[in-house]
Amino acid sequence: MNTQKITFKNVAWDNAGILHFPADFNQNKKYPTIISMHPIGSCKEQTAGNVYGKALAEAGFVVLVFDASFQGESGGTPRYIENPYQRTDDVRYAIDYLETLSYVDAEKIGILGVCGGGAYSLNIAMTERRIKAVVSITGVNFGRLLRDGFAGGSPMEVLGQIASQRSSEAKGDDLLTINMLPESVEVGKAAGIDDIDVLEATDYYKTSRGQAIGGATSAVYSRLGIGMGWDAFYLAETLLTQPILVVVGDKPGGFGAYRDGYEITRRAASQKKELLVIKGFSHYDLYDQPEPVKQALEKVVPFFKENL
Template sequence: MKPVTFRNRTWDVAANLHLPADFDPAQTYAALVCVHPGSSCKGQTAGIYAERLAAEGFVAIAFDASFQGESGGEPRYVEDPATRVEDVRCAVDYLMTLPYVDEARIGVLGVCAGGGYAVNAAMTEHRIRAVGTVVAANIGRLYRSYGAAAMLDNIGKQRTAEARGATPLITTWIPDSVEDRKAAGVEDVDLVEAVDYYRTPRGRNPCAPNRLRFTSLANVLAFDAFHLVEDLLVQPIQIVTGDVPGAFGSMQEGRDLYDRVKGEKDLFVIPGATHYDLYDRPEPVARAVGRLATFYRKHL
């Protein structure tokens, strides 16, 4: 693995390039763009999948989203779906400059919200030849389920306050600690495990500080990762999910996405696996990687 950067508009996007153990720069390889969840970074679950898929013989790149982690872009802590999708396209641009990447064999893999962004990017980025998702979530649908109208009213009020000189509101994606979660009475399996993954030594990473610019949620609320998927997704897709339901909805999202896609598709459900089991737990991740590697070898 080596750190690299690529450009999105006027700033650098920080990435890690994972290479096969027997890498030979004189050879050409299939390559994968690995897209991290909302609130995450290249050193967490997307990086885990990139590392495992590199061990399967692929070149794989995982990157911090623009405005987040070690990547550039201002203002900080923005979650902007259009830019997240453009990050994927720019990562493909970067892969196209590497002489050891076969430009006809590029795929994408996204985890959680990254799965939604991966699918959305592939709909209009046909240099991507195969699409994989792990516990894919439609981040717009998820945030709309919290009450879009009231949230948009509050975003408008906050923008007005900031236009008049107030300090920008930086909130959190999830409770900031196990203690905060318990105090809030949060018991849903996805949120319990989100805190366990992101806010404890299990998966905590300084590039993912659990900070979100509140006003950027207006763009999230208006985003539908799978809009026009029936018409525009022409690449084969491998969908991986667990069968334990939670608030993020990835179990049902995977089934719904499978039903909507009209082209070549496969749905792989791992019994007993939760959303966050498929982030880093060895056995379910190994099963997911095995299925994905077979899929990518077939299509790339």
């Protein structure tokens, strides 16, 4: 048994997850356990699960990868909400669930996140002290990303449009669900998009390379306002004290993982903190490309073994 599908209780719905087990798993033993958080617009079957979750299980950890609330196979309506407060709160319920499992060492729980999941992991560790160590893989501060124009304009322009859309929906109009990526790389280029992150995201999510049923790169537009006022790194100087490892590629793109990686490493109060910059690779190379993933894991696995 290398994997097991599970569910755990959240506020008023269930989250769906997959447990990854070491090859020699023995349910009578206790294991250090890692939660692996998927990127924005992703799901448990993609990079957080089939790359990092799988590799960490092979290294001897129990790993829980789960779909965010309102996304993938998890509950919550309406669908396709990206709410940073709920995304981070999901982790508390995941840890509650893990603590009911006899083979989980509750004193040795770590967290890893990819892209938006990386910044979410750093953020939740500030107030969830059951987390003992954090790894961010090409982490992106979702609030900063929205404010920098990813939502389609300046913050005040977008917030005004969101307010108008939400008012219309309150009066009975259909929800406006937007796709955060072009339909293909070719369509993106034809529209004048040349940012490496957007084009490589499209290659990952819209082709057989990484496409998965639960990985809908969509969002309910009227619910993006809450993300505009969110900052993954707020109070990091005071509350982020666990050991952290931040991994980024040195080919920067519009999503800003490179700059976010330097910022959080500088600001974190952690006594043990390291920024690993992998030369010659981009944000999406760290999702699934063998060489940069190998370099990341050569640091990630010993980091968790030392700190859990």
